[in-house]
Structure formats: structure tokens, C-alpha cells
Amino acid sequence: MATEHVGSSYGFREEYTVVGALAAVMVASGLFILGWLPALAPGAWPTLFELSLGGWSLEVPVPREWSFVTVGFPELYEAFWGATCGAVGSWLVCSGFLQRGFTAGVLIGITAPIVGTYLVNRQMALIGEALAHTAFGGVAIGLFVGAAVPRFDYPLLFALVTAAIAALGMQYIAVTTDGYADIPIAIMLTGGFAVGIAVISYGVVFSATVESYLFGDILFVPFENVQLMVALTMTVAAMVALTHKQLLFITFDREAARLARINVWFYDTLLIVLTALVVVAAMQVLGAILVAGMLVIPVAAAMQLTTGFNRGLVLSVVLGQIAVFGGIFLSYYWNVATGAMIIIVAIVLYIWSVLGKPIW
Numbered sequence: 089m090a091t092e093h094v095g096s097s098y099g100f101r102e103e104y105t106v107v108g109a110l111a112a113v114m115v116a117s118g119l120f121i122l123g124w125l126p127a128l129a130p131g132a133w134p135t136l137f138e139l140s141l142g143g144w145s146l147e148v149p150v151p152r153e154w155s156f157v158t159v160g161f162p163e164l165y166e167a168f169w170g171a172t173c174g175a176v177g178s179w180l181v182c183s184g185f186l187q188r189g190f191t192a193g194v195l196i197g198i199t200a201p202i203v204g205t206y207l208v209n210r211q212m213a214l215i216g217e218a219l220a221h222t223a224f225g226g227v228a229i230g231l232f233v234g235a236a237v238p239r240f241d242y243p244l245l246f247a248l249v250t251a252a253i254a255a256l257g258m259q260y261i262a263v264t265t266d267g268y269a270d271i272p273i274a275i276m277l278t279g280g281f282a283v284g285i286a287v288i289s290y291g292v293v294f295s296a297t298v299e300s301y302l303f304g305d306i307l308f309v310p311f312e313n314v315q316l317m318v319a320l321t322m323t324v325a326a327m328v329a330l331t332h333k334q335l336l337f338i339t340f341d342r343e344a345a346r347l348a349r350i351n352v353w354f355y356d357t358l359l360i361v362l363t364a365l366v367v368v369a370a371m372q373v374l375g376a377i378l379v380a381g382m383l384v385i386p387v388a389a390a391m392q393l394t395t396g397f398n399r400g401l402v403l404s405v406v407l408g409q410i411a412v413f414g415g416i417f418l419s420y421y422w423n424v425a426t427g428a429m430i431i432i433v434a435i436v437l438y439i440w441s442v443l444g445k446p447i448w
Contacts, residue, residue, distance in 0.1 A: 103354050109330050110323065117322040121315040123160030161318050165191070180420070188314050189306040189373075193412035193430070195317045196370045196382060199324045201390070201404035203366050204383035206359055209339050209397065215360065216380035218258070218273045219251050219367045222280030224376035226250025227301045228287035243301070244316060244368060251364035254280060259357050281376075304375030304427030306416065313372055320369040324362050335359060336397065374427040385434040386411060392441035394448045403448060407437050 119125045165187075173182040180186055207213060226247035234241025254276050261272035288298055300308060328335070334355050337345040345352055363383070370379045390404035415430030422429070 103351055106327070106331060106354075106358070110327060113323050113326040114319070117319040119160065120322070121161045121318050123162045124158050125160050127157055127159045129157040161315060165314075185307050185309075188309045188311060189416065189426070190413075191314050192309045192317055192373050193306055193416060194409065195314075195321045196366075196373050197386075197408035197412040198405055199321050199366045200370055200379075200382035201386045201408040202328055202401060203324060203359070203363050204387040205390075205397070205401045205404055206335050206339055207363065208384055208387045208391070213380070213384045214270070214273050214277070215258070216363060216367055216383035218277040218280070219254060219364050220371065220376045220379040221277045221284075222254040223247040223251040223364070223368050223371055224301060225280040225283035225287070227371070227376075228284035228298065231298065232287050232290065244313060244372070247301075247371060248365070248368045250280070251368050252361055255360040255364040256357065259353075259360055263353060300375075301371055302375050302377060303425065304371075304373055304378060306373045306426045306430075309372055317369045320365045324365055327358065327362055331355060331358060374430065378427050378431050381431040381434060382408060382411070385431065385438050389434070389438040389441040392438075393444065393446055395446050399448050407434070411437060 116125075169181070169187045176182075181190075204213075204216070207215060224247070226249065227243045229250065230241075230243030230246030233246065234243060258272040258276055261275070265271075299305075334345070334350055335358075337348070337350060338352050338355050342352055366383065367379055370382060374382060386407040387400070387404045389407050390400040394400040394403050411430050411434035414433040416426055418424075418433065419426040419429040
């Protein structure tokens, strides 16, 4: 009994640590994306002394004074794209809407394969599709509320809340009922889309905006949504890094994880909530119909080309980036939908992986 009590206490402490770390990451990411992180900025840079070695000399500057400033994602974003535009000089990297599109695509190409690696290995590939359809219902509700009360016009926030509630609901149904595990997925997949269609059909005119969330529109992602994606990416990456060992354990041997006193329900819930975050982040880039593709296809291709879980995780991110950049450039040259082209490139990569042999 004493051993069981100690093990349970350890499990609770572990969960509190994860929740506390999640809260800290969310606060830090919030400060970062808003540009409110405090930092020291050097003042004047007088030359303190000069180093001379033969015919070569180096002036060593030292700041005369320091001051506190606030920095964050907006400053880094402007600095990076300003330097890239100056170096390349092409409108493909100098146009503001393309800069936002590339940034959003890169972030999705990181987070979706990371979370998708755990989902695919747990045979839960369809959960991304279910959450995407549910989040679409949240977007429709958000657009409806925003049309009535403009100050609450934040459809992605409504989608985030709806997807998180749906994720917790699926987990609750799967644990507390005797039905098959795919039953809550089917319910959320059809129910969320039904709610979205019902709200849209009510009569409020916002069809163009709805289409951007339904089919994706990476070239018209507002900067505020890019900031939200940065926060979600930081949160997902931090949580996976903190809980990788536990998530890996419950992915391949749930019974052994229970014997090791790992709270399987807690980490199942954490994974499904992280999936909801990724789905919401990717929705405006790929659309509710295609968002599950980035969760599954790069991971499936990486599994064909690698012989280990961690290698597959890294390679899936690489393939995700290839799909994003290839899809954006091909959509520009062929004048087709960007989200659809990203998924098509990912499918081509998967076919190549099936025909090939493991490379890593």
C-alpha cells in the first residue's frame, strides 16, 4: 500500500509539473507574440580599444550604457523578412501577404507532423479530421457572433475553445462508455460540421470568409492569426518536449505505462488537446477539409523511410516543410489553390516513400 501511495503521489506531482509548465509557456508565448518580453538594449557603441596583429586590426566596441526595451515576435518578424527581402529582392519574399503565408505554412509544417507522429502510431489518424470539422463549427459560431457584436469578431478563438471542448468530450466518451473508440470520432466529425452548416444557413452573409476556413487560404492569413500560430507552436513544441517519454510509452505499451504508474488518461487528454490546437492553427492555411492531411501524410511517408520513432518524427517535419514550400511555389506557378497543392505535394512524397527504401 505504501508503494502504491508513493507512486500515485509521484504521478500527481508529475502532472502538476506539466500543467505548471504549460501555464508558464502560455504566458511566455503571450508576451513573446505581443512584443512585451523585457530585454537589455545597448546604448552608444564607442571603440574601447583596437587589436593589431601584423597587418590586420580589429576595433572592439563596447556599449557605453544599457536600457530596458520590450521585444518579441513582431520585431523578429520584421527583421527577418526585411533582411530576406533585401538579400533576395523578389516580390515572392517582399510581399506582405506572402510573408505571412510562408510563416504560417512553416509553423504548420512543424507542429502538425510532430503531433501527427503520435496519432498515426496510435492508429488515431482520423481524430484530426473530426476536430477540424468541429473547429469549423466553432468558426461559424464565431463569425455569427462577430457579425452581431463586432468586438467579439475572433472566429479562431471560438474555434480553439470549441475544438478543445470537443477533444475533452471525445476523451470522456471513449473512457466512460463501452462503445468502440471510433464512435466519438464519428459523432464529433459529423456533429461539428452539422453545427457549422446550421449556423451558416441561418442567413448571416459571410460566405467568403467561411470558404477561407473551409478550403484554406494561406495567402490571406492576417498577422494576428500568424501571432496566434506562433503561440500555439511554442505551446505544442514545449509540451511535446516535456512529455515525450510518457507519450512514447503510452503510444506503444499502454499496459506497461499503467504498471509504471503513468497516468494514461492524463497524457491521452493532453495529446488530444494538443491535436485540437494544431488543427485550429492549420485551419486557415489548409481548410477544415484538408487539415488532417498534414497530421497524417508526412508522418506516413517518414515511417516508410525510417526505422525509428524519433527519426520518423524529425523526418516528418522535414517532409512537412518540403510539402509546404513546394505547395506554395507550385500553386503560384500553376495558379491553383495553395492548401490543396500542399496536400498534393505531400501525397507525392508519400508515394515516393512507398516505392523507395528506408534511408535513415
